Amino acid sequence: MTHMLTATDLSAAYSGIHALRGVSLAVSEGEFVALIGPNGAGKSTLLNCLSGVVRPTGGSIRFNGEELVGTAPWHVSRKGLLQVPEGRQILANLTVRENLELGATALSGRHSAYTLERINNLFPILAERREQRAGSLSGGQQQMLAIGRALMGGPRLLLLDEPSLGLAPVIVVQVLAALRSLNAEGLTILLVEQNARQALDSTDRAYVIEQGRVVHEGVSSELAKDPAVIAHYLGQGKTAKH
Template identity: 45%
Template sequence: MSVSIEVDELTEPQLSVRQLHVAYGGIQAVKNLNLDLYAGELVSLIGANGAGKTTTLKAICGLLAPQSGEVRFNGHPIAGQGPWALVEQGLVMVPEGRGIFARMSIDENLRMGCYLRKDKDIESDIDTVYRRFPRLKERHRQLAGTLSGGEQQLLAMGRALLAKPRLLLLDEPTMGLAPIMVDQIFEVVREVSSMGVTVLLVEQNALRALEMADRAYVLDSGELVLSGPAKELLDNPQVQAAYLGA
């Protein structure tokens, strides 16, 4: 189960996006986007292909420079900061396509998640990841590029967890995976959320994403068209027709 958060106007968002505009050349990919995430929430961002979901995540984590708008993390504006600086602050992204280092071993990939850390808990945290994902432990010397798609996704998520995120951005974590691996990835997302990590989940499987989320936002052609408690959006006729096959 995800952490249930009661949101009110007196609570400051952990992540606040205001009037965000992002373009690729002359194409406006995200238009006047506003969204908030509060500490401990699991929030889903859904929409059709090309709706601007990945662009939004990239703008939040510093991989894309927005045309205009503001992104604040823990109350501070983060415009112009590189992804490495945001990782150090606890804002971590698992990108679409996993982004693993294919010619490095599983163990080396995991240790890259600790690259910015200077604490003494690195080895114990790596052991914790191996206990959570025993398949990675069994093959820790294997080159990451030889793993299956599902195993690579587990590796990418394990590496992200080793960066000790306060906010975790997940971009299409189940894309192209077999159903049994899809179930495992969603279980990992639930577990991460139950640990108190705030999660922003971009996911094509809108039904599963809404079922597990506290709240959700719906993007269409770069614009926010719906938002609210995930359970309410599950019952929304517009969402059912567009994304749930009803």
């Protein structure tokens, strides 16, 4: 299997404080991969390195054979590596439709397999609320909009940073189901998720990172049975992070 994305020995630091210490990770075309780990482990830093928002201090990131380190974020997104950022970052004063249309700016001539119609089928509430201000949507609806906006940009690989954060459990189930259906239709996904149990239940493979290092990796269903993973990440009461 050829890897779509390969990060090798990636390191990153903020003012000399190490956030990533030699992380290697690979995602193959069509895979749904989870990245889990405690607060401050470096999950967001890793996604931000992949999307070009944070510049790594060492290592390499190859996307479809091309080196990405040093590439500006807008350029990375034009290659089809698109991130749904933590906190959604939708434009509250624009309508749902306008937010979705903005997502298409990442295309720059490329084609997106995800038309408005397809996104509306995935999240019918976005069609119903099309002309409303995005700021008037609920948290779950805003998350759906953030995902829809990224889809409009024609992702070949979609990165998501804790899409379930702050959402009611029933909405989390809906969002994860939508991601699984996107993956089943062929979209490659790398998901950072606070809820390790749900992340392992939804994905093919997973990486566990701690203090900037990969400490476990493997098939999600096997990691979910690994006593060390259960003890540290899947124990009772270890579901919410805030």
